[in-house]
Amino acid sequence: MSTQTNESLDLSKVDSIVKDYGYKRQNLIAILQKVQENFRYLPEDALTRIAVQMKLSPATVYGVATFYSQFSLDPKGKYEMKICDGTACHVRGSIPVLNAIKSHLKLEDGQKTTADKMFTIETVSCLGACGLAPVVVINDKVYPQMTPDAIGVVLDTLMKEEA
């Protein structure tokens, strides 16, 4: 479910991204990726703007955006954390690490982003780093061989930096 943000978005950025890709339908996924990179999620207005610029219907763009799990229609935190729950990470204890993150960040069941929009956590199925299991990636930085204690230290450090 998407949430409309009240803050005004700079949609001219969307326009230039769509233009860079030549308004071509076959580039829609790449455009969505770029736009998400820019806003850190896909705001409703940005999707509609893409639709208007590309002469597609908003429902079509929404359909593509909701089809792929890489796209998020909800605002993401400043730190995007991906915890691997692939086979190797799972057997090496990814679930206890995930639970530690959830309790550390006081996330309710089903909640992915902290109330202060600082952290977002999602599970992924394999990061291709099975030798380092269990793996957590925070904003593209890899944290190998995590334990519930180790991840707590990592989170505390990040929180201190932000405080």
Place this chain on the structure above:
Amino acid sequence: MANNMETQKKTLFVDGCEVEFTNEKNLLQVIRKAGIEVPTFCYRPDLSQYGACRMCVVEVEGRGIQSSCTMPPEPGLKVHVNTERTRRIRKMVVELLLANHDRECTTCERSGDCELQFWANKLGIKHVRFGKKRESQYLPVDDTNPSIVRNPNKCILCGACVRACNEIQGLGIIDFANRGSKTVVAPAYNKHLGDVDCIFCGQCVAVCPVGALTIKSDVQNVWDEIVNPKKQVVCQIAPAVRVALGEAFGLEAGENSIGLIIAALKKIGFDKVFDTNFAADLTIMEEATEFVTRFKEGKNLPIFTSCCPAWVRFLENHHPDMLNHLSTCRSPQQMFGSLVKDVITKEEGISRDELVSVSIMPCTAKKAECKREEFYVDKNPDVDYVLTTHELISMIKEAGIDFNKLEPQSADSPYGLFTGAGTIFGASGGVAEAAARTAYEVVTGKKLEDVDIKAMRGANTFKSIELDLEGTKVKVVVVNTIKEAEEVLQKIKSGELECHILEVMACPGGCIGGGGQPISCSAPEKKLKRAAGLYDDDAHQKYRKSHDNPAIQELYKKWLEKPNSHKAHELLHTHYKNRFETSYKNV
């Protein structure tokens, strides 16, 4: 028909029989031509082939299992429709759909003409091995749209509605969202169907094989008014209804059953039955006069016809800069409503509340039109309820009327008298042709002998005609479907296309293909037959030009003075609203 030098006979084999084929798009058409029924859900001949439902699977020797709707025919193919494997696959498909389907069939709007129900029955499915969806898993029903109800729990994801909205109207209001078991057909951002740029044309409803998209019913509301002794209930019948309603009672498409329909309405309990064709004649009086004025002044040309509420809504949403081109004439439905509420209340000395005006329409968008605030006087609407052809059929059935055994009746006077020009309003090109007949005589002062303008007829989505009014050239463009209209608008804006009159009807072929008509998506030829029925009705009328209608002449004498008079403006004209701000294009 030209055969494009295709002298060589091409054949393939279906269940052992040799079948000839020519330019059929797919194997399915060839098989059906051979008289073999193949079940389908997602296949709609007028839309693109999608291959979603897998009901039309066949075994092709050397190729295995193929969906016949997406496979082109090839000479020499050996196709088997009815095999153990294909039967098993079809049953599995239906069982899986049923496992995920709200199976409250008996109370479903589509009970009795649901394609899923039909095939479940025909394929002998007595047990669904995969259980049933729990009610807690049901999604909410969306009834926020004034014309259409969307029940996602009935949806089988065939995508016909998605294709209709995209390919016919070019709007794409609904599309697939999410993935896997969470897939739904929904408007963007999962918004309500009442909060998006839907134009209420109902083409999505017209292709839905199940009860996922249905017409918002006013049947009970109308029954309630009919049984209320304090109310006088009058109704009007639109042109396109008379050549389609009979299909539900075994008549041929295009067979004019107006006499039977009037008899049925009387039996149901309507106090007076009038004919929208009369108001169509009135529309021509006003619109032709308006056109001639604009033409002389060279202002706001081309004039756009304003009879189609879906087209009007589309312009308001996406092209507010063109609203000054729209004729200010109300649609025939609304002219009728306004007239009935004004004149009958005065003649009979009753209040507006005591008079209920119902219209029988081929159209779902008319339900939204009658709720426009401009069509209310003292908080009372000019048209209280719109019943689609489909809803009237269900009322006739509910009342236990044996339709074919009725004694035909004629409409009540004075608003039952009409000309041939009024009756052709139901087909694409009809409004322009009717207007041309009157405009010719107004402009030239001469009598038009041959009233048929054949170039304006036919199901083509684009027609361009140049009329010669004794030296005065008038260029008329006739389009149907909003997809075509959008293209024409762009060309008018860029100057690439010039014309004086633009007639637009949103539904394919005009109102005869309306979203409220009996479902004909599997048999596109029905629309042609319905149009032919209207032109036949026209040809048999005593009067064929709107201004020749004696009842119209009388009405002007008694109430309206002359076309475009002050009184006529008050009762018969309207204004439009710029809705761009709430449209998605305003981002």
